[in-house]
Amino acid sequence: MTPSARLQAAIDIIDQVTFAARSGGAAADTLIARYFKTRRYAGSKDRRAVRELAYAAIRRAGEVPESGRAALIGLARDRPELLALFDGSPHCPAPIAPGEIAAPAGIAPAWLVDKLAGTLGPDELPALLGRAPLDLRVNRLKATRDAIMVELPDAVPGSLSPDALRLPEGTNVETLPAFNQGRIEVQDEGSQLIAAACGATPGANVVDLCAGAGGKTLALAAAMRGEGHLIACDVDRARLSRLPARAERAGAHNIQLRLLDAGRERAGLGDLAAAADIVLIDAPCSGTGTWRRNPEARWRLTPARLDRLRETQAQVLAIGATLVKPGGRLVYAVCSLLDEEGKAQVDAFLAVNPGWAPADPLSAGRRHGLGRRLTPAYDATDGFFIAALTAPC
Incomplete structure (x- = not known):
């Protein structure tokens, strides 16, 4: 592929990414993989170059761009060497017309920047869109x-x-x-600290309530040395089904899977009431702490979706609390840097659950409310809020 053809490919990909962001479609990495699956002529250097162009343009555009072309024109304004690639040759982008509008640069949609600026320093915001390690x-x-x-x-x-x-x-x-x-x-180093905050030991009874594909479940199994009971729960069958093969490869043989019915989670967990030494809730969230890996995720988030996530988080916290035995530990974590998903959720839980006591099981990160917060700027990890609570005896 010529450099101009690579630029056109990046434009085509971002058109797909912006459509998916508006319609709830696939993530950018999935769309890029699909794009090249039908274009076998593209070599590894071509794929790498197109991917880098697409992600650079996505990171630069704070709001959802009107088109992939607008996103790449914006990137070219910052990187003048790209301007000459809009040459109009076959399979390449047309020349930039006088007055053609480029996608404006920014960290995120304005409503999100306002929220984040209230809790993060100005030096922390740009780091949210850096390259993840x-x-x-x-x-x-x-x-x-x-x-x-x-x-x-x-x-x-x-x-x-x-x-x-x-x-x-x-x-x-x-x-x-x-x-x-x-x-x-x-596994991101910050994500590893979520499992560490649980303090799991061999022989413990542990519930990973929102296990997903099981990254933190496997970390807990390793901390437990394969001894004790570790129950991985989720309502997403597809994600949970990935865990058995991963557990087999890791040699983690003390994991039990439990697929829950959405909306009927309490019924599916009745036998575990007040029985767990540790309950981990890695709650569904906005993912604002993972924009380095999924920069287009900030285009998918809306105020209405954030409200729904907050409701889910409160519900999962309430359910998880019923599973912790007296004196046991409840760990709540989100890969979000929005206070309403982290600090405020813990405050609200304690306001209606007297007797629970905050713990501080980590020295990493900075204190934030009753928990700890990790950010890309200060900790070189994804962004997380992590809190631990002790059940009343």
Whole structure:
């Protein structure tokens, strides 16, 4: 592909991404994979270059751009070397017309910037759209960090999690023997701290209430050394179905899956009432802390969707609390930096649940309300709010 053809491909992809953002369609990485699946002529360098152009334009545009062309014109205004690629040759973008409007630059839609600016410093906002690192979690069931570092000399140890390693960007983890043998998992270092906040130990009874595909479930299993009971729950069958193969590869054999019916979760958890030493709630959220990985996610969020997420979070907190035994621990986490999804949810829970006491199981991050907050700017992780509460005895 010529440089101009690569630019046109990026324009076509962003047209698909903006349509999906407005209509609730697939994520950008999925759309990019589909695009190249039907274009076998594109080599690996072409795919990499188009992907980088598309993501650079997506990160630059705060609001949903009118078109992929507007997004790339905006990027070209910042990177003048791209202007000459609008040359009108076959399979390439037409020349830029006088007065043609480019997508304006920004961090996020204005209503979201207003919310985030009230809780984050000005130096923290731009970092939300940086390039995310490639973090690994060493699986204690099969390996040690020192042993993996010998095997992967380019890996750098994390500074917050004792199991974290960071690899150079672009490393193909799935080709590494350590990955295929279950000795490492891809997991952001901040996400690893959510599992660490649980304080799970061998022999404990633990419930991962919003397990999804099981990244934190596997971290909990490793902390438990495979001993005790670990129940991974979710209402999403497709996501939960990915966990058994991952658990088998990791050697985590103490995990039980429980698919819950949405809206009838309490009925599906009745036998676990007041029985768990630890309940982890990695709640559904806006994902504002993960924009480095999914920058188009900020275009999908609306005030109405945020309100629905807040309602779900409060409901899941209430359900999770019924499962914790006296003196047990409830850990609530969101990959969001919006206070209404983190700090305010914990405050609201404690206001109607007397006797619960906040704990502070982490030294990482900064105190934020009754929990801890991690941000890309200060912690070099995804953005998270993490709180731990102790049930009344």
